[in-house]
Amino acid sequence: MKIALLGYGRMGKEIEKIAISRGHEIVIKKDVDTEIDITLADVAIDFSIPNSAFNNISNCIENKVPVISGTTGWLDKYNDAVKLCEEKKGAFIYASNFSLGVNIFFELNKQLAKMMSNLEDYNISMEEIHHTKKLDAPSGTAITLAEGIIENSTKKDWELDKTTSEENIPIVAKRIPEVPGTHTVWYNSEVDSIEIKHTAHSRQGFALGAVVAAEWILGKTGVFSMKDVLNIS
Ligand SMILES: NC(=O)c1ccc[n+]([C@@H]2O[C@H](COP(=O)([O-])OP(=O)(O)OC[C@H]3O[C@@H](n4cnc5c(N)ncnc54)[C@H](O)[C@@H]3O)[C@@H](O)[C@H]2O)c1
Numbered sequence: 001m002k003i004a005l006l007g008y009g010r011m012g013k014e015i016e017k018i019a020i021s022r023g024h025e026i027v028i029k030k031d032v033d034t035e036i037d038i039t040l041a042d043v044a045i046d047f048s049i050p051n052s053a054f055n056n057i058s059n060c061i062e063n064k065v066p067v068i069s070g071t072t073g074w075l076d077k078y079n080d081a082v083k084l085c086e087e088k089k090g091a092f093i094y095a096s097n098f099s100l101g102v103n104i105f106f107e108l109n110k111q112l113a114k115m116m117s118n119l120e121d122y123n124i125s126m127e128e129i130h131h132t133k134k135l136d137a138p139s140g141t142a143i144t145l146a147e148g149i150i151e152n153s154t155k156k157d158w159e160l161d162k163t164t165s166e167e168n169i170p171i172v173a174k175r176i177p178e179v180p181g182t183h184t185v186w187y188n189s190e191v192d193s194i195e196i197k198h199t200a201h202s203r204q205g206f207a208l209g210a211v212v213a214a215e216w217i218l219g220k221t222g223v224f225s226m227k228d229v230l231n232i233s
């Protein structure tokens with residue numbers, strides 16, 4: 001497979017290693033806002049910056065190149081990307097987190113939220129920890145976790161940098177050098193606590209998931225998620 005890397009930072013470089021080890025070829029490395037001929041690639045993988053993700057994704061869809069995006073912090077334009085993909089019969093996957101472990105954690109989180117939804121003695125809270133170079137907060141993964149809880153409880157929204165909240169989910173975002181990504185959801189009562197936690201030990205899991213998604217999407221049209229790729233039910 002000929003792969004275009006849209007973003008050649010920490011993730012772009014990790015994806016390159018894994019893609020090559022799986023027999024793929026990197027034909028484009030785009031790391032600044034510049035013109036490229038995206039049609040040279042069979043598939044594009046965007047791990048860029050919040051301000052450039054939508055343009056990168058649109059360019060792929062317009063040119064009928066399937067695109068995988070892991071960039072976070074641009075989701076105000078997600079519905080526009082979906083609409084464009086449907087109009088142009090393109091192929092597109094966005095995931096806030098491409099690792100297998102986190103995608104299982106997402107499902108566990110929804111199940112737990114459902115079980116806890118009627119238990120008024122428990123207060124929910126969430127924490128995400130990432131490296132100090134991260135541009136956005138809360139993390140895309142924390143937002144997906146919050147959405148999973150909102151779908152399965154009476155919580156209405158999430159709130160950043162709050163430790164408690166009556167009607168919403170308080171999220172604390174911490175920035176500590178070199179941390180690849182740690183997410184914890186707590187349910188605390190007077191008598192006990194329940195905690196679920198995912199800790200990434202490196203970026204390899206994110207990168208492998210993105211390459212697997214790129215392999216999976218080839219020849220398909222539509223808007224998909226990692227649940228489709230991993231066949232999680
Ligand atoms: N979904 C996931 O699994 C996952 C995992 C890790 C990181 N991320 C997200 O991926 C993104 C990238 O993370 P990173 O750690 O590699 O960041 P990074 O800062 O190391 O890399 C981003 C790169 O994008 C480049 N860039 C700037 N403008 C561009 C443009 N117009 N087109 C293409 N590239 C451009 C920058 O020069 C930079 O090198 C972030 O939004 C991060 O939150 C997602």
Ligand SMILES: O=C(O)C1=N[C@H](C(=O)O)CCC1
Pocket residue numbers: 072096097130134135138139140141142180181
């Ligand atoms: O390093 C990052 O930046 C990460 N971003 C994603 C997020 O915002 O959830 C996934 C974890 C790593």
